[in-house]
Amino acid sequence: MQGRFMMSIQNYGGIDIAKKHFVIGITGMAKTKTETNNSKGFQHTVEYLQKHHVSLVVLESTGGLEIPLAKALHHAGLRVVIANPRQTHSYAQSFSLGKTDSKDAKMLADYAQAIELKGLAANMLYQPPTVAEEELEALVKRRSQLVEMRTAEKNRLAQIHPSQQQSVEDLIRHFNTLIADLDKQIAKYNDSNFDGKNKIIGEIKGIGDTTCATLMSMLPELGRLPHKSIALLVGVVPPAKQSGESVGKTGCTGGRMEVRNALYMATLTASRFEPKIKAFYERLIGKGKPFKVAINACMHKLLRILNARVRDYLCLDGLQCA
Structure with missing residues (x-):
């Protein structure tokens, strides 16, 4: 009887990742486990989590270090969430000001349980990109790197000694x-x-090839999640800051910065040439809204339009609808 009861218990896992190692914490367990950050360590981790009936694992976004492990866990059938460090840090501070790898792993396990109990985990689950999405993302990121280097050289051109100008040019x-x-x-x-999905996105004035590629590769959830969830994922919904009669200024934080930056540039163009966005922008400005507030609202509206168009396309194509 006791054995059957233990088998029915679902635990939650948290993994604190570093370059060479990572630490695994599980709810209800005092001790943590350290594994090497390589394929052998991934296999040991899968076996360890399955042994302890872990149903959901949370990792923090760490600039890409978390992706190989997240893929391995997902392919093994485990549910995985890659959390925003800003959110997990705030969660951790409500319990302890101390910080070690073991404490972080345990905190992430507790965070996994919290988002599951609140019904938030379902819309946060990690979905590995397809091969096509990964390759397109690599092209977009390399382009961004080259643009940054070109900008640095252009800035340098105005200050460099005349004898070196030709080299910079x-x-x-x-x-x-x-x-x-x-x-x-x-x-x-x-x-x-992408079977025409890119053409649906590119029909909107302001969405060029690079922005389209950014959305296709870095926001594969587009059209598959509700509007509110996709807005939170990108980071175009400013959190409320109000206490009593005091109302603070809000701004967009977190989310996927590359996607948000691309969407911002697209919105600047759309606010001049895309009829719906242009009318919405002019109405906000006419009401006295500051430029940043108006543009952010237009970013949100543009994202909703994109999400709806892709959702309708996926439904017509017989795929899962948001």
Whole structure:
């Protein structure tokens, strides 16, 4: 009887990741377990979590270090959430000001249980990108890196000694060539790998090939989640700041920065040329709203339009609807 009862218990896991190792915490267990951050450690982790009937695992977003482990856990059938460190840090401070890898792992396990009990986990689950999405994301990120380097050289050109100007100009031209080549690759990749979904996104004025590629590769949930969930995922919904009669200024934080930045640039253009966004922007400005408030509201509206269009496309195509 006791054995059957123990088998029915569902535990929650948290994993604190570093470059060479990671620490595993499980709800209700005082001790943590340390594993090597490699494929052998991933297999040991899967076996350990399954042995203790873990139903949900939370990892923090750590600049990509968490992705290989998250993929391994997902492919083993475990539910995985990659959490925003800002949110988990706030959660941790409500319990303890101390910080160690073991404490962080236990805290993440508690956080996993909390979001499950509140019904939040379902819309936060990690879904590994497809091969096409990964390759497109690599192209977009490389383009962004080259644009940053080109901007640095352009800024340097105004200050550099005349004897070195030619060198900087040559490098800028080289960056121009590389970026133009990547633009062609991105456009070709968009057209050949996403069955027309990219064309639905690109119909909106302001959404160019690079923005479309960013959305396709870094926001695969587009069209598959409710509007509120997708807005929170991107980070275009400012959190409320109100206590008593005091109302503080709000701003958008967290979310997927690359997607939000691309959406911001697209919104600037859409606010001038896309009829619905333009009318909405002008109405907000006419009411005296500051520029940043109006643009953020337009970003939110543009994202809702994109989400609805992709959702309708997926439904027509016989896929899962949001």
